Amino acid sequence: MHQDLLIIEVSGSLTMAKTEQSLARIKQSIKAQTGNLLLDLRHLSFVDSAGLAVLVRLQKLTNSMGIRMAICSLPVQVHQLLQFTSMFEFFEVFENREAFYENWASQFPRGAAVPRLETLPHVTVSTE
DSSP: OOOOEEEEEEEEEEOGGGHHHHHHHHHHHHTTOOSEEEEEEEEEEEEOHHHHHHHHHHHHHHHHTTOEEEEEOOOHHHHHHHHHTTOGGGSEEESSHHHHHHHHHTTSOTTOOOOOGGGSOEEEEEOO
């Protein structure tokens, strides 16, 4: 199990007009990542089907790299889109960062030093 964790806060919108740009920005952030990636979507204002395809492509990319990818803090519109398209099973979804952190931290060996959530590396990727 890799214990590295990177949190990417995605803001703006994931739409047809911005798919390649958005994917490129997120891929740039994870190029040296190993272990775990959490996409925090709380600041995402809108996702269309092309934006959903970006998330699917990221999931497939991270799987091929041996990276565990999860998403959290879904805005209502994104939550509804995942429900409508039956994509919830495709992604590992958490209510918020804290819920993911508890899951991630529980995988450390007993007695191991676990970094605090607020000290973990995070970047913001704007799709605007």
